[in-house]
Amino acid sequence: MYEKLEGKFELLQTNTIFMEYVNARLHAQRKRTRGKWSEHWKKNGWKTNPQLARSKRKSDCPIQEWNHLGDYWELEKTKKYSDKMEANRAKQVNISRGGSWSIANHTFQMIIPETHMSPSPLELYHKLHFNATKHGWLNENSHIEYVSIF
Template sequence: MNYHAWDSIPKEAINLMYEKLEGKFELLRSNKVFMEYVNARLQSHWKRTRCNWSRHWKKNGGRTNPELARSKRKSDCREEAWKHMCDYWELEKTQKYSKQMEANRAKQVNISRGGSRSLANHTFQLTTPETHMPPSPLELYHKMHYNAAKQGWLNDSSRLEYENITQHKQAAMDKLVYEGITVTISIEHEIEKEAIKSVLREEENHTISMGAESSEQDTSENEVLKNKVIALEAKQKREKEKYEKMFEFISTKFPDFENTIAMETSDEVDGDNI
């Protein structure tokens, strides 16, 4: 848990996970498809554990009362790991990123047909029994977002994203061919993985940028409205002061002015009542 991104975990730590698994299961390390499935399940469990701990931290006031949250350590988390995670969650950068991701997820439109099953599970199920070849990353993406028996693509966002991934892949393939490198199936799969990551990263950065622009626009509009209110209040204050000075001047020049106004107002009221 000292690493906050799965890809940054060193191979030595991954091997320790393998060794723990081998105490209960037989790992076919020479079977690439099987090990990819194992890695995906390990990553899924690692991510789910961190999410559960983070949810527990937030539920116990992590954002508003971090000291209280620290004292409410989750039962399945070692004290050292809990302290490290609390240090990480309390960082301003981490909290800012977390809130931005929550906002992004609320706006998410690119849905999937995967259901409750993980991508690793889908990959394992779609692996060809005879050749033990898994579906390519691009095939898996297509499977998760396209349904030929129904409406086709789930939405325009999925279709455009798939087209963008395909373009990224083709550009990378053309570059390797130009350099005289033979593209194997393994290399092609890696290219597709990088293309998908690149497109998803672009989408995420675009969403964050749009959110920032929207926030700046809202702030600008609020500032304009605030200035208008201030100007209107200042105008009303000037009118009130002008009226008070004029009334004071008339009262000084004509001492009976207030009594005259009061009598006229009383006569008007009595006339209305007749």
């Protein structure tokens, strides 16, 4: 990635603060990309047929990287960890669409610029627990909570 960046920009590698920022951005992009590749792997039979999943490489993933990740995802340790995390997520009663952002970040993003008004708790809850483009409320508990707040 550095080579690609240096081909387009003059990196100030002597500036440690700038390079920390570049490293943080590259790391964040790598995590997002790896997450998409992992999702693709899982959709293509990773538990039942890992060889099929391995053969259906995501087009934007280099072959060497795909093979390396496939080796990692096929490890027993990785599968056990994945199963454990899946079980933990299944225990959640009130799931959210908030991602890694805190409630404060979501609140800040919803502030109306003209009035500087923060969203009500009801508006914030609706944003984090309702998905109009998919199937509405994330689960029945989310809907029940929303109605009880009202």
